[in-house]
Amino acid sequence: MAEQDDDVGAIFDQQNIKRIYEEQQRMEAKFKESGWQLFSRSPPKINSSKPLQFMQLECDYYTQGQQSVIRMFGVTAEGNSILCHVFNFLSFFYMQAPVELLLEPQHIQQFQKEFNVLLAKQKNFGGKEPILKIEVCQKESIRYYKGDNKKINYLKIYVVQPVYVAQIRNFLKSDNRMVCDMELPQLTFESNIPYALRFMIEYDIVGMGWIELKDYVIRDDQNKISSCQIEINVDCLHVKSIPLDEKSDIAPLRILSFDIECAAEKGFPNEEHDPIIQIACIVKVHNRSEELIRVVFTLGDCEKIPGAWVKSFQKEEDLLNEFQVFFSGLDPDIIIGYNIQNFDIPYILNRAHNLRLKNYGIFGRIPTTQSVIKNGKFLSKAMGMRETKDINIEGRIQLDMMIHMMKEHKLSSFSLNNVSFQFLKQQKEDVHYSIIYTLQNKSPETRKRIAVYCLKDAELPILLMDKLCCLYNYTEMARVTGVPINYLFMRGQQIKVASQLLRKAKHYDFIIPTEHFKSTDQEYQGAFVLDPVKNFYKVPIATLDFASLYPSIMMAHNMCYSTLLNTSPNKVGLEEEQVTISPETNAIFVKPNIRKGMLPLILEDLINARKKAKNQLAQETDPFKKAVLDGRQLALKISANSVYGFTGAQVGQLPCLEISASITSFGRQMIQFTRDTVLEHYSKKNGAQFDAEVIYGDTDSVMVKFGDYSVEQAMALGREAAALISKKFIQPIKLEFEKVYFPYLLMNRKRYAGQLWTKPDKPDKIDTKGIESVRRDNCFLIRKMVTEILYFLLIKQDEKSAVQYTKEQIRNLYLNKVDISELVITKSLNSKKEDKDGGKDKDKKKNQNEDDGNKLTKNYKQKQAHVVVAEKMQNRDASNAPSAGDRIAYIIIQGAKGSKTYENAEDPVEVLEKDFPIDFDYYVNNQIKKPIMRLFEFVIPNPESIFVGDHTMSRYIPKVNINSALGKFVQKRTACLNCKKVIKENEALCNFCHDKTLEIMTKSSIKLQELQINYHKYWTTCQSCQGSLLGDILCSNRDCEIYYKRIKVQRDLKEQWDEIDKLYAQQQ
Amino acid sequence: MEVETNTDMSFILQKLKINSEKKFKHQRIGLEIKQSIKFYLSPKNKQIKTQYSHIYYMRYLNLAKRFQINSEDSQFIELIQKIQNQQGTIKAIGTVFKEMKLKPYYFCQNQNKSLQDYVSNEDVCYLEDRSGRVKLQINNALLCLPNKKDKIINVSDLVTGITLMIEGQIVANNIVKVEKFYLPILPETPMLKQLNSTSYLCLISGLNYNALESTTKYRHMIDYLQGNLYSGEGSEIPYQISQVIFLGNLYCKLEETTDQQILQQDFKGLYNKLQLNIKGVDELISQLISVTPVAIMPGVNEPVSQMLPQTPLHKSHFPETFDKSNQLVFLTNPTEFTLGDIKILGTSGQNIQDIKKYSLVKNQEDVDILEMTLYYGHIAPTAPDTLISFPQQDQDPFVLQELPNIYFAGNMQKFGTKMVTDNVRIVSVPAFSETGTICLINLNTLECFPVHIQ
Secondary structure: OOHHHHOOOEEOOOOHHHHHHHHHHHHHHHHHHOOOHHHOOOOOOOOOOOOEEEEEEEEEEEEEOOEEEEEEEEEOOOOOEEEEEEEOOOEEEEEEOOOOOOOOHHHHHHHHHHHHHHHHHOOOOOOOOOEEEEEEEEEEEOOOOOOOOOOEEEEEEEEOOOHHHHHHHHHOOOOOOEEOOEEOOOOEEOOOOOHHHHHHHHOOOOOOOEEEEOOOEEOOHHHOOOOOOEEEEEEHHHEEEEOOOOOOOOOOOEEEEEEEEEOOOOOOOOOOOOOEEEEEEEEEEOOOOOEEEEEEEEEOOOOOEOOEEEEEEOOHHHHHHHHHHHHHHHOOOEEEEOOHHHHHHHHHHHHHHHOOOOOOOOOOOOOOOOOOEEEEEEEEOOOEEEEEEEEOOOOOEEEEHHHHHHHHOOOOOOOHHHHHHHHHOOOOOOOOHHHHHHHHOOOHHHHHHHHHHHHHHHHHHHHHHHHOOHHHHHHHHHHHHOOOHHHHHHOOOHHHHHHHHHHHHHHOOEEOEEOOOOOOOOOOOOOOEEOOOOEEEOOOEEEEEEOOHHHHHHHHOOOOHHHEEOOOHHHHOOOHHHEEEOOOOOOEEEOOOOOOOHHHHHHHHHHHHHHHHHHHHHHOOOHHHHHHHHHHHHHHHHHHHHHHHHHHOOOOOOOOHHHHHHHHHHHHHHHHHHHHHHHHHOOHHHOOOOOOEEEEEEOOEEEEEOOOOOHHHHHHHHHHHHHHHHHOOOOOOOEEEEEEEEEEEEEEOOEEEEEEEOOOOOOOEEEEEOOHHHOOOOOHHHHHHHHHHHHHHHHHOOHHHHHHHHHHHHHHHHOOOOOHHHHOEEEEOOOHHHHHHOHHHHHHHHHHHHHHHHHHHHOOOOOOHHHHHHHHHHHHOHHHOOOOOOEEEEEEEOOOOOOOHHHHEEOHHHHHHHOOOEOHHHHHHHHHHHHHHHHHOOOOOOHHHHHOOHHHOOOOOOOOOOOOOHHHHOOOOOEOOOOOOEOOOOOOOOHHHHOOHHHHHHHHHHHHHHHHHHHHHHHHHHHHHOOOOOOOOOOOOOOOHHHHHHHHHHHHHHHHHHHHHHHHHHHO | OOOOOOHHHHHHHHHHHHHHHHOOOOOOOOOOEEEOHHHOOOHHHHHOOOOOHHHHHHHHHHHHOOOOOOOOOOOEEOOHHHHHHOOOEEEEEEEEEEEOOOOOOOOOOOOOOOOOOOOOOOOEEEEEEOOEEEEEEEEEEEEEOOOOOOEEEOHHHOOOOOEEEEEEEEEEOOEEEEEEEEOOOOOOOOOOOOOOOOOEEEEEEOOOEOOOOOOHHHHHHHHHHHOOOOOOOOOOHHHHEEEEEEEOOOEOOOOOOOOHHHHHHOHHHHHHHHHHHHHHHHHHHHHHHOOOOEEEEOOOOOOOOOOEOEOOOOHHHOHHHHHHOOOOEEOOEOEEEEEOOEEEEEEOOHHHHHHHHOOOOOOOOHHHHHHHHHHHOEOOOOOOOOOOEOOOOOOOOOEOOOOOOEEEEEEEOOOEEEEOOOOOEEEEEEEHHHHOEEEEEEOOOOOEEEEEOO
16 A cells, blocks of 8 residues: 555756766776676667667656656667656546536636645645646546446546655545635545556556657767666657567566675674675576576686686675676676575675775666665565565566565475475585685685586576576566566565556546555455365265356456445346345345446456467467466466455455455355255266265365266266356356366365376376475475375275385384485574574464474473574584574484483484484384374274384394493494304304305395495486586585485495405405 | 307418417416406505595596697697687597486486486587586597597497597587597507417306206306317317406396395395305306316406405305315406416406497497497496496596506407407407307417307
């Protein structure tokens, strides 16, 4: 709501022009001096007699004296950067004309004059007259159906400066609002729209859309205010948007990805004293496969890197300056990176500040505007609200891939390692920041190691962006919803729907009230869930889904602000059959033949456009165009779904609980109706072979057990039922049959697993929901076991083997045969303070953390395991200590009797090196048991039995470690390698086992071979991952399983080899 | 049992005939085997703290100085990192790294395990030295061979680990289009001292002894070597054999499964089979040891360390043989030794098999690949990348420091032999179990021929 208040444009002073020109000349000279001009954009060629086309990137405004000028940054199809100044566009809002007001021009003029006089007295306006002109127009408020053609007179009030809109709106809240003895209404219309967006809506311009200009004037270099290659003056009347069906490609945007490295002697780098030692940049032009250039700027000499430019500096100041020269000279349209918004860019700016660099931070396209850091917020899918930093970089788009990932994906870890492994299937070498300090201070060769690493970190965001089609998806989202692309990063969902609603309303002469809402506690019933009948089903379960449930309900019942009645139908002259009354909520909506709602129209557009895009997608063969189309259909789908949210958002722009509550009530009714129809129609009573059962239903789907049929039969029945039920609903509501689960393990609400079939001949895959297999704080062993057990249950349909497998795993665990990397548990370390006194927080988490077992939660005020490990690491080696935000990996080891679990948490590397005994009971009882029991609950009668029996009896007895506390009390004696009998020193086998030498040796050798093969596998994998044969592996990526395996196999192999040598020696 | 008489053979047989007319004495010359320590792992070495990168580094250091470089050649670039400052034609030395799409990769679960080789059209070669990597564009480049017969090669001919000098054009940032590949200069041609009398070295590989199958062919082989089987042309040859070497794979492969977990669980059953094979081979060797000196190399199937260089077998495997004589010599794999004054170098074949897996040399004979490894100056280039080997610190033991008189590889598909230069004989020894072939080399003339035993 406060958007208008924030909508303050930059102020531009004509005096600056000269300074800008000089600044620009200076930067260009430096750029040439550094030899980068090879990579600058090609010079523009404009024929000013012809229309000029460009793709709009960013749209905002500035004020120059009294005038507000829209500025649009963009790129032409030839790849030239452009800034377009649009003049003479006036900001406006609507207000209902007071009934007493006479509408002849002279009265209106009188009204305007007196209104201005009144306003000028207010201190906000400082004596200035804000209103420029007033027009009378016929409009209708979008809220409520008031009868056919109830347009009334509204005043369209144009103001001198955009900020005045909000100021007048605020003024009208006061009691003193008499003009010409008429009381002005408090309510204003469309007075909260950002000026730039207003302009775009008026001219049908969409974000990332193409624009054509006529009658424009090209500014010469001395009059430019930006570093763009072309600057244009144009009157708003000569701006025309090019429809997307005519031109929908994406201009050749320049993308710059970068990453910085800092060297800190201790702990995490701090911008006050720890220098930036390297900045790596990779520049790419959109849609071109090869990179334009890759550069790394280093502090201190650095050996050359094939394929990259290396520029070394002795002073950090010079490095930072050169980076800025490079950056502005390469003139990127999009800046990407990983965590650049909250780390890299702020670090650079703060570092420059601490070094007292003058004129630093010119990263935008306005050479006199420095980038500054502001605090902001964003909503993350996985983590809720997060603090973030906003940095102004005019005319360029910032796309922080880390924020993108947090917004769009639910992952347990957002480290670049994990993300690139998940999405690119690339493990990434991870050099710990403590090692970086050492490498930096050693030699040009070690600094090169950092540089190679740094370049990789700059490359991965580009690969991620390409892989996830981010640019396409964001572009299409901007185009579909019409907002400038940066709104998608900076603002919420609401503005997107508002933008569409405003556009649609304008077309139908509706106007949208700017209302003030207090948040209420009023809640409405959400989606309907049919209680699951938990069981393990060995017959096909058909799934019936409502396609796009909420959008189709809105369309079917014509639900909109403009079709909702706030009175009884007969009062607006309607018959009962001309309206729809929603179940439960009893809201009344006009049927579409009386008036079509705006929201259904928007949805129709979106859904038709999506259908079209999907059809084109099916026919398209060019991968680039395919990506565009796929991004488009996805954006359309998301947009359609967010319309429902718009009506339900209580502190939103235009909440309407009658609509949102009615939508869900229709949804509930439909699910129940579907259930009842299925039960009725597919019953023995009605001639079916079996009585059908509905075993589960959630929001938009119903799971049906038709009976003991084959998959093919169940599919036919599913299709039939879907068609039958669809007929009973109003278009476009459609019940679809898509898939059959067979077998199907239904454990709880939103927790199930099944083998999914879409074709009768063979199953597609295993589909699961809410199963432990993805949660990161579980150890890998659980995830592996759950996956395996599901494989046995669902694919092999062999319950015995599933049980046997589980028992086998438990036995292996007790016998220490499970790989240590599978037992590593990770948790991310919050800021230390939070973890120490955050008792309250953990209270909430208590219920969720059941799996962690009693030991942890009973005493939640106690320290947490990962915090303890972090402290232990800190005490061992302060330079290697983890910091807030790091993920801490740990393993629970055996401790003294009665000790707390958290006390026994230990760094996995330490466990490996010191050979600490692992607390297998903890793993079995507190990690594995719950999720596994849940899986078997409906599969076998007594799942507890899996955890008792012979297989839990034999235990691995660890060797006593000579260096441990206990080791001091132990006398070391030589034991027979086979039977452990005590023998003479320097011997390998006892007399009895001596006869079996060959067998023992062979066994030992086979074990040796296995270890050797693994050793070779792990170490060569890391060697090729780091991208060099001749360099040592430095990686300490704790998200990577090989990291632990690599260390473990090294030790195991050595031990095994010693054993064999001993055997050989005895036989000589 | 007969000696095959193809054209080559008849020529040799004629020669033998002349010899045999002169002298017919069933007396063998005793020649001493002196192993070099190069392929022995010292206990200190087994710390296994060293990374594989050291092998590559030592290889580069060793081989880089063996290229013919004109000191005034301005095209020559000492370090690859300096390439980007150059334009036009350049020359540079480095180790090849081949990036392969189909190569099994740890993190890819869905590997096509049935693949026989991993070559694809999307493979890319890089040249690396200690300063960095450059991408190579190879389209019918010329490989300059020392015998002046230049060869046209492509990406599919190369494997990771070969050290070469390239000559080519810089075509894009960090991409060089290779026109010519140069090989390191071959070490000096070795001397060959004449012995007093005719003497043969006998190479046998891949017995793949399986006690559960017929063992007749092994008996025949022993009979032949004892001189009992044959009484025609060349029947005196067995008596002139002064050394028999078994080149690995004495025992048959036990299980097709590579799942070590299963192997360990079912150790008893496995061991019972293996025990029979060990006993069977021991019996054979014990019969042989009384008539001729025998040496044994380990191979992939033997229950010893698999990392190259493989550690020797152990006398526990040959109790019966050792009852009779303690003359049995255990060799490493690869092995390097002198037999009398003759320098011998050889492997049980893993080096060649691995090259075949990662390059398209299928239409080449095994012996040609063997020859190429001499030209590369390196007998096992794919170690340690794809060929499992020991992480050594101070040396790359597989660099060819000097030319041997005899260089062999066992367990090959086909017999083949060549003289590479004067006094250098190479031979690919096929698996006996498949072909019934053993190889004989005349230590005076280095003439080499196969003997087929049926």
